[in-house]
Amino acid sequence: MDPFQAQVQREFDQLRVEVTILRAQLAVQSITPHRARLPNPEKFAGSTYKFNTWLPSVKAKLRVDGPVIGDEIAQFYYVYLNLDNSVQSIVLPQLAQAEEVQQ
Numbered sequence: 001m002d003p004f005q006a007q008v009q010r011e012f013d014q015l016r017v018e019v020t021i022l023r024a025q026l027a028v029q030s031i032t033p034h035r036a037r038l039p040n041p042e043k044f045a046g047s048t049y050k051f052n053t054w055l056p057s058v059k060a061k062l063r064v065d066g067p068v069i070g071d072e073i074a075q076f077y078y079v080y081l082n083l084d085n086s087v088q089s090i091v092l093p094q095l096a097q098a099e100e101v102q103q
Helices: 003-031 048-069 072-081 085-102
Strands: none
Touching: 003 048, 003 072, 003 085, 048 072, 072 085
């Protein structure tokens, strides 16, 4: 697979993940009463010094808003989407492997 095809495949995989998360969020919102939620954390761009504040923010978001976000799979994708594109590309092989195991 040439670099262009690989890039297109990564972007396609990322869009598929986003669609899955949005579908899960819509399903949860239709059955869950609306309530106040924590703000979304800023995307993690890979800086070591920012990880120490980003991780507790994501953990708090999942702890408080986990039911609104959805099941464990939806929460996993929520965290994935809160990574900067450069970090997402680093963990993409693990994501692909997890999706293969899931199926």
